[in-house]
Amino acid sequence: MRTYPECVACLVRQAVDLTLNNVPEHEQHAVLKVLVTGIANADFSLPPPMVAMEMYELLRTCTGIEDPYAAAKNASTHKALGYASELSELIARSADPLDTAMRIAVAGNIIDFGINSPDPGRIHETVSKALHASFAIDYSPELKERLALGGNVLYLADNAGEIVFDRLLIQQIGPERVTCAVRDMPVINDATLSDATRSGLSQICRVITSGSRAPGTPRQMWTDEFRQHFQEADVVISKGQGNFETLSHIDRDVFFLFMVKCGVISREVGAPLHSFIALKQPEKQDGAP
Amino acid sequence: MRTYPECVACLVRQAVDLTLNNVPEHEQHAVLKVLVTGIANADFSLPPPMVAMEMYELLRTCTGIEDPYAAAKNASTHKALGYASELSELIARSADPLDTAMRIAVAGNIIDFGINSPDPGRIHETVSKALHASFAIDYSPELKERLALGGNVLYLADNAGEIVFDRLLIQQIGPERVTCAVRDMPVINDATLSDATRSGLSQICRVITSGSRAPGTPRQMWTDEFRQHFQEADVVISKGQGNFETLSHIDRDVFFLFMVKCGVISREVGAPLHSFIALKQPEKQDGAP
Numbered sequence: 352m353r354t355y356p357e358c359v360a361c362l363v364r365q366a367v368d369l370t371l372n373n374v375p376e377h378e379q380h381a382v383l384k385v386l387v388t389g390i391a392n393a394d395f396s397l398p399p400p401m402v403a404m405e406m407y408e409l410l411r412t413c414t415g416i417e418d419p420y421a422a423a424k425n426a427s428t429h430k431a432l433g434y435a436s437e438l439s440e441l442i443a444r445s446a447d448p449l450d451t452a453m454r455i456a457v458a459g460n461i462i463d464f465g466i467n468s469p470d471p472g473r474i475h476e477t478v479s480k481a482l483h484a485s486f487a488i489d490y491s492p493e494l495k496e497r498l499a500l501g502g503n504v505l506y507l508a509d510n511a512g513e514i515v516f517d518r519l520l521i522q523q524i525g526p527e528r529v530t531c532a533v534r535d536m537p538v539i540n541d542a543t544l545s546d547a548t549r550s551g552l553s554q555i556c557r558v559i560t561s562g563s564r565a566p567g568t569p570r571q572m573w574t575d576e577f578r579q580h581f582q583e584a585d586v587v588i589s590k591g592q593g594n595f596e597t598l599s600h601i602d603r604d605v606f607f608l609f610m611v612k613c614g615v616i617s618r619e620v621g622a623p624l625h626s627f628i629a630l631k632q633p634e635k636q637d638g639a640p
Numbered sequence: 641m642r643t644y645p646e647c648v649a650c651l652v653r654q655a656v657d658l659t660l661n662n663v664p665e666h667e668q669h670a671v672l673k674v675l676v677t678g679i680a681n682a683d684f685s686l687p688p689p690m691v692a693m694e695m696y697e698l699l700r701t702c703t704g705i706e707d708p709y710a711a712a713k714n715a716s717t718h719k720a721l722g723y724a725s726e727l728s729e730l731i732a733r734s735a736d737p738l739d740t741a742m743r744i745a746v747a748g749n750i751i752d753f754g755i756n757s758p759d760p761g762r763i764h765e766t767v768s769k770a771l772h773a774s775f776a777i778d779y780s781p782e783l784k785e786r787l788a789l790g791g792n793v794l795y796l797a798d799n800a801g802e803i804v805f806d807r808l809l810i811q812q813i814g815p816e817r818v819t820c821a822v823r824d825m826p827v828i829n830d831a832t833l834s835d836a837t838r839s840g841l842s843q844i845c846r847v848i849t850s851g852s853r854a855p856g857t858p859r860q861m862w863t864d865e866f867r868q869h870f871q872e873a874d875v876v877i878s879k880g881q882g883n884f885e886t887l888s889h890i891d892r893d894v895f896f897l898f899m900v901k902c903g904v905i906s907r908e909v910g911a912p913l914h915s916f917i918a919l920k921q922p923e924k925q926d927g928a929p
Binding site for chain 2: 356357359360363364366367370371379380383384387388390391392395
């Protein structure tokens with residue numbers, strides 16, 4: 352997916368927030384100029400996470416700040432872990448534990464604990480919504496069928512905190528056959544190897560880096576190990592908008608689980624803002640006979 | 641007032657909206673790059689309206705579009721004129737017509753008919769609020785005293801549509817002693833000489849251009865005629881945020897009437913978002929004995 356004009360406004364807003372939150376006041380204008388110039392000079396035919404990556408690398412170069420969201424990510428993981436056993440019991444008690452775990456994982460995609468002011472009531476509200484909501488695009492029955500056939504699963508994670516909820520879904524899929532891929536370096540609140548360890552994910556399944564330093568999984572950055580997993584896995588599950596933005600036109604079938612968080616993605620998938628999505632792309636490459 | 645980081649995000653959002661609304665899709669990326677680069681390269685020690693002006697001039701150069709808001713401004717003027725006689729009667733019937741007219745003029749500052757989706761109910765709601773609201777910063781008693789002393793008044797207008805409401809206040813001040821200044825060229829929805837004619841303002845008082853092509857009245861652009869009026873007027877009334885942003889540190893007393901429309905201005909004047917302001921700057925140059 353390409354970078355739309357609205358994405359440029361969103362990226363500049365992120366650059367402004369990063370500058371205000373991480374740069375001493377007397378340096379803010381100079382740093383902001385570098386970041387905004389970087390966004391203006393980016394290749395808009397690339398997906399938005401690639402432009403975001405360039406902007407974060409400029410921030411790193413200008414300020415030496417490696418991970419502006421480190422504290423927020425740790426807080427997010429800590430909070431999500433606080434809900435894990437309660438949600439785990441909810442899944443175990445449910446009529447269809449795999450379905451329930453999948454819905455909780457999608458709910459996890461919008462919680463973003465660390466980024467916006469965390470509202471303790473919101474997790475229950477969002478999980479409750481996820482348990483009862485219809486998916487606006489729903490390939491979840493096919494995903495469940497495919498998972499029931501056995502084989503290896505590649506699971507592309509999105510944010511720190513959220514991966515605690517992904518862990519609950521991976522428990523239902525069968526952790527011994529799942530490889531989970533995270534980002535290679537910190538970018539926004541996206542999960543890295545250390546977030547995977549903190550969340551308990553590394554303790555139940557194999558976790559690899561995709562090679563990506565972008566808030567997505569762009570093909571240009573894949574490691575050989577990730578490429579092999581991507582090509583050979585029987586099922587690929589991709590969580591979050593960033594992974595969708597970078598993989599929506601890839602030449603193998605991928606199940607995308609996410610919540611629609613902005614107008615651009617709403618238009619791109621043809622589903623309302625805030626709706627739950629379980630999309631298979633490309634649709635034509637259905638393995639069914 | 642300088643351009644803050646938040647202003648940069650706001651200006652880029654305007655650039656994106658302008659591009660989406662005025663440029664054919666296949667040219668949007670190229671035009672947006674020019675506009676965002678222009679914003680990044682601007683001098684942030686200048687007030688935001690100066691940066692906005694540069695962005696609008698780049699749009700003009702790139703696309704040949706002289707006035708992207710022409711239709712919206714005309715619609716705004718047309719709608720405001722539809723309320724004029726009703727509001728005029730309200731003023732005439734009130735216990736303190738000058739005070740009521742001043743409040744209606746401030747209410748006019750937020751109506752911005754053409755820019756956001758116009759809500760016919762909103763004008764009554766806003767006027768009602770203006771009639772009863774306390775001003776968060778209130779130099780209106782001093783302004784009324786100064787006006788009662790007689791002499792010449794320079795009135796700096798802000799937006800098209802809004803100037804219909806300014807006309808009602810100018811009627812109360814005494815149009816024969818008022819000179820009203822508008823922008824020299826179209827920029828956003830700001831009022832120009834042709835908007836002043838359309839709104840009936842030119843028919844009741846003298847209207848001049850300030851020389852400004854920015855959505856404000858920056859000193860760098862003043863005509864000699866405007867400068868003379870500014871220096872010699874007994875009272876200067878300035879409407880709207882853009883005029884405040886460009887004149888807040890000027891070396892003569894000015895009465896600023898506006899509604900706080902963003903967080904930056906809220907912080908700058910120390911008053912809540914959406915509050916009504918009747919501010920005199922600089923405070924120390926009070927002519928009172």
